[in-house]
Every structure is written in structure tokens, then in C-alpha cells.
Amino acid sequence: MKTNTLTKPGTYKTLALLLLLIGPAFLLFLLFVVMPVVQAGYYSLFNWNGIGPLTKFRGLQNFGLIFQDQVFHTALINNLKIVAISLFIQLPMAFGLALLLGRNKFRGEAFLRSIFFFPYILAEIVTGIIWRFIYHPQFGVPTILSKLFTENGGEIGLLGDPSLAFGAILVVIVWKYLGFHMIIYIAGLQSVPKELEDAAVVDGANKIQVIRHVIIPSMKSSFIISIFLSIIGSFNIFDVVWALGQGGPVHSTETLVTYLYNFGFRRFSFGYGSAVAVTLFGICFVFNLFYQRFIVSEGRHGKN
Amino acid sequence: MEKTRNNILRITLSILGALVFFFPIYTVAIGGFKTNGQLLADPFGLPNPFTSEAYRVVLLSGSQFWGFLFNSVVISGFTILLTLAASMLAATGLSRIEFKGRGFLFNFFIMGMLFPITVAVLPLYLQLRGFGLIGTRLGVILSQAAFSLPLAIFIFTGFFREVPKDLQDAVSIDGGGLLTFAWRVLLPLSTPVISTVTIITLIQSWNQFLLPLLVLDDASTFTIPLGVMQFQGQYTTGWNRIMAFISIALLPMAMLYIFLQKYVVAGLTAGAVKG
Numbered sequence: 001m002k003t004n005t006l007t008k009p010g011t012y013k014t015l016a017l018l019l020l021l022i023g024p025a026f027l028l029f030l031l032f033v034v035m036p037v038v039q040a041g042y043y044s045l046f047n048w049n050g051i052g053p054l055t056k057f058r059g060l061q062n063f064g065l066i067f068q069d070q071v072f073h074t075a076l077i078n079n080l081k082i083v084a085i086s087l088f089i090q091l092p093m094a095f096g097l098a099l100l101l102g103r104n105k106f107r108g109e110a111f112l113r114s115i116f117f118f119p120y121i122l123a124e125i126v127t128g129i130i131w132r133f134i135y136h137p138q139f140g141v142p143t144i145l146s147k148l149f150t151e152n153g154g155e156i157g158l159l160g161d162p163s164l165a166f167g168a169i170l171v172v173i174v175w176k177y178l179g180f181h182m183i184i185y186i187a188g189l190q191s192v193p194k195e196l197e198d199a200a201v202v203d204g205a206n207k208i209q210v211i212r213h214v215i216i217p218s219m220k221s222s223f224i225i226s227i228f229l230s231i232i233g234s235f236n237i238f239d240v241v242w243a244l245g246q247g248g249p250v251h252s253t254e255t256l257v258t259y260l261y262n263f264g265f266r267r268f269s270f271g272y273g274s275a276v277a278v279t280l281f282g283i284c285f286v287f288n289l290f291y292q293r294f295i296v297s298e299g300r301h302g303k304n
Numbered sequence: 305m306e307k308t309r310n311n312i313l314r315i316t317l318s319i320l321g322a323l324v325f326f327f328p329i330y331t332v333a334i335g336g337f338k339t340n341g342q343l344l345a346d347p348f349g350l351p352n353p354f355t356s357e358a359y360r361v362v363l364l365s366g367s368q369f370w371g372f373l374f375n376s377v378v379i380s381g382f383t384i385l386l387t388l389a390a391s392m393l394a395a396t397g398l399s400r401i402e403f404k405g406r407g408f409l410f411n412f413f414i415m416g417m418l419f420p421i422t423v424a425v426l427p428l429y430l431q432l433r434g435f436g437l438i439g440t441r442l443g444v445i446l447s448q449a450a451f452s453l454p455l456a457i458f459i460f461t462g463f464f465r466e467v468p469k470d471l472q473d474a475v476s477i478d479g480g481g482l483l484t485f486a487w488r489v490l491l492p493l494s495t496p497v498i499s500t501v502t503i504i505t506l507i508q509s510w511n512q513f514l515l516p517l518l519v520l521d522d523a524s525t526f527t528i529p530l531g532v533m534q535f536q537g538q539y540t541t542g543w544n545r546i547m548a549f550i551s552i553a554l555l556p557m558a559m560l561y562i563f564l565q566k567y568v569v570a571g572l573t574a575g576a577v578k579g
Contacts, residue, residue: 014401014403017397017401017482017483018397018401018403020393021393021394021396021397021401022393022394022397022398022409024389024390024393024394025390025391025393025394025413025453025457026394026409028386028390028446028449028450028453029413029416029450029453029454031431031435031446031450032428032431032446032447032449032450032451033416033419033424033450033451033453034416035431036424036427036428036430036431037419037424037427039427039430039431040424040426040427040430043427043430050430097318097321100314100317100318101318105311105314106311106314106315108315109318112318112319112322114561114565115322115325115326116321116322116325117561117569118326118329118558118561119325119328119329121507121557121558121560121561121568122511122554122557123510123511123513123528123529123532123553123554123557124511124513124529125511125513125529125532125533126529126532126550126553126554129532129533129536129546129550130328130329130331130332130550131328133331133332133335133347133543133546133547134327134328134331136347138344139344139345139347140347141348144347144348175325175328180572183569183572183573184573187569187573232418232420233420235423236420236422236423238422238513238514239513239514239529242513242514243533257422257423257425257514260425260426261425261514264426265426265429265518270426270430273426274426274427276426277423277424277425277426277427280423281419281423281424284418284419284423285418288418
């Protein structure tokens, strides 16, 4: 459909109007989104402490240093673990919950949905502090449980133990974001044609078969969206991890953004930090290209 | 028969799950009404006796809660206003004027949805420093608005495109130009979309932590999330006060959710439709 216009294209009046309409957004976007990113690309080529002129050109050395850094490896692996937990535990759980609570089969569903959704509206930092209490080594839940169920149970400090801390954080991440994905799936469930479901039942399909062959294919776009948000979100996680231990103990819970913060800001190596930012951009960008190219387009033009 | 059994299983399962899920919130909600000694001795039991000492400390003395609240309201408020104004103007141009490079410009804005503020925060910090905006609320407002624009422009442009040509012609016959049309027709029609964008921007800006952490350097300009962090550092062992602080801090968002539940969910699922 052709969009209608009140103004003739190509006249000065149109140009002035365009400037007035699009100018403010363009300026804001250029100054605070685009330019910083371009500048980061430039800074990443220097050894720079953030003050004074850029003189120590290093080319791509910063990137080499990043990829050699053991802590960066931990951070990247941790992000990949978050992606894995999100995709293989959180999303199936959210889908299960949506099936359980999204179809108005009993009274009180809406209330229960709110309970699962509530953690999502909490500030991440608040979430972190709440769970620090739940995990507290002296009086937290793990300690209470260990005293209750084992003979000589003592204090358990999950967040202080480098081998357990990240697992404990993963639990919090699932707790925080599960409800959001549940809501996406509930919205998707409502678009599944009821007749299709009934027809399958008439044809003798059991519950699992209906879910497998009718519901899941009809909800393809919900899955595409929630997988996309999960992965992008997983790479950008910061607040929760920060509140639960600032990337420690001994860097065991470092993620790409805590790494960026710890190494860029706390040590004032802005050149190095910029290189981390550029790498993170690169990862998100490549992932998105891939996702657009192979998943989203297939979802749009595929057989559904 | 089988149906009722199934339903009972379904209900039991959901309630058990919900109880586990609600447990951390419950802990906070009751924690603020205990004395610290009681909280540490019996962290998950009911308060006995109820005491409001922790709330008094948070609200009346020993914290800058009201200052934090004020800053949060100012920063979120102006972020929302700026986002709405800039994105609605831009969407009007992008949806109702034909010009060369329109598709390119639209994609240029939309590309911004790919990059959450977290990824860009280091270069953004340097840019804000260059503008002399470090330590100012304005620095936070401008950056948050800029990062909220892509999604807002995406939503408004999609909506404005669907407004029929007839309405625009009617305005045109009365001698009104595009701006009159935007003001008289597009704006009043957009109420549901405006609430969607407002809610998305509000939740993001209200809970934003990393950016204010970097930009704001003085406690008198701190927002609630920064305030919570600072308060927590100040009373490391005063968990009852921390819980009272958190309870009050999450009240505005909780109330928003309870009263606007339908719109919040609609807004977030609309917001999710990107990529």
C-alpha cells in the first residue's frame, strides 16, 4: 500500500518538515548510540587510560590480549552457560507453565501467573540483594536445609565458593526471567486455533501429540522471539551477577559485561575496555545476523 | 473422573511451584517487620512481635530514601517524555512522508534495538564525559531516551502506517498540514500505543543500574537502585533495615503492575516483538 502524503516530495518545505520531525530523534540517536560505538572502535586500537591524548597506537593488540586472557575465557564460558540454561531449562519450564496456567482451566490461574511474573518487574539489583540473603552462609536456606537433612550439616556459603557460586547465580537468573517468557508463551497460546486442536483430538491424538504437532508449530513466532531475547539477554547480563558477587570469588562468576566493567572502569584501561565492548558488539551483531538470516526468515517464509 | 484428577494434579503442581517462587518475596515482605536479632535467628518465620523500627529508620532518618525516590521520578519522567516526543515526531515523518532514504533511515534507527545499553556503556561513558554530562541527571536521561528510541520508533511507525488516508484527507480539506494531522488525529488515536511505550520505557529506566552507576557520582543524585546498593553497603548486617528499604523501593513498580496488569503484559509482549 502506498502511504499517503500531504506534502510534495523534494521541496524545501518538505525538507524543513522532515528536519523538524526526524531531526530530534536522529540527533539523540547519533550522539548517544551511534557515535559512542564508533568511537569505541577507534579507542580499542590504543593503549589509553582515558585521560590525555591518544598517542600509544597498538593496532589490534588489545584484541589479542583479550583472547589470551584466562578471565575473559571464564566470562565467555559463563555467558554461554547462561545461554544454555536459558534455552534448555528456562524456556521449557516457561512453556510448561504456560500450558499449565495459560488456558483458564481453573480459577486462580491469573493470580498464580502474577506470582511467577512478579520477579521480572523487580530491579535486578534488588533481586541480587534478596538472594544474597536467601543464600546467606549463616542463616540462609542452604544452611538450614543442610542442618535439617544431614547429620553433621554446617554452614554452606554457595556464593563464596568458586565452584558453586555460578550455579547459584544461574538459579537466580531462572527465577527472575522465567515469568517473562511464560507471558510470551501465554500470549502465543492464545493464537493457537481452537478448531485445529479439537480436530486433532477427534482424530485420536493424545495430549502429548496435540502439544507436539498442533500447539508447538502454531507458536513458532513466540519461540523465535523468546529465544532471541534469551540469547541477547544472556550476553548482556550484569546487574544480578554484580549484586551477587561482582564477578567473584576469584573471577568465577565473571560475565562479559562484568569483565568489561571490572577491566575497563576499575583499572582505567579504556583502550582495553573499548576492545572488550567492541568484541561484545561483534558477538551480538553476528548472532543477530545469523538469527535473522536463518531462523526468522525461515519462520516467516517457511511452511507455516 | 479422569478430568478432575488431571485438574487436581494441575492445580497442586502450580500452587507448589508458586509457593517456591514466592518464597524470596515473602522473606523480604516480612523481614522489614522484624528486629534484626529476630530476623537472623528465625529468618523465615512470621514476625513476632511486629515492629516498624526498620521502616522508621528508612523513611524518617538514616537514609536518603525520599531523595532517591525524587531522582528516580525525575529521571524516569523526563526519559519517558523525551522518548515519547522524539519517537512520535520521527514516526510521523517516517510513516507519512515519502522521501528518498526513508527505508534506510528506518532501518538505521531499528538497528539500535540490537544493542542494549549494557553493551555500549563504556563508550557511552566516554562520550558523556566529553559533553560534561558526568555527574548529572541529564546525562542519564539523554542516554536512556536515546536507547529507548529504536523500539518506540518501531512501535509508533507501525501504528501510524495503519491510520487510514481518509482521515488525513479530511484534515487536508480543512486546510491542515501534516503537523495539524499529527496533533489532531495521530496523537489522540495513539493512547494505547503511548501507554505501551510508556510502560516499557518506565520499567527499563526505573530499574536501570549500570548506567546511573557510572554517570552519577554523588549520593544526592542517586536513583532508587543505586540507593538500595548504597544503603545495603551502609547497613551490611542490618538486614531488617535492608528488607524494609527493599520493600518500599519495590512498592511503586508492584503497584503499577497490580493496577495496570493488563497493559503491562500487553506492553511487554509488544515490546518483545522485535528482531
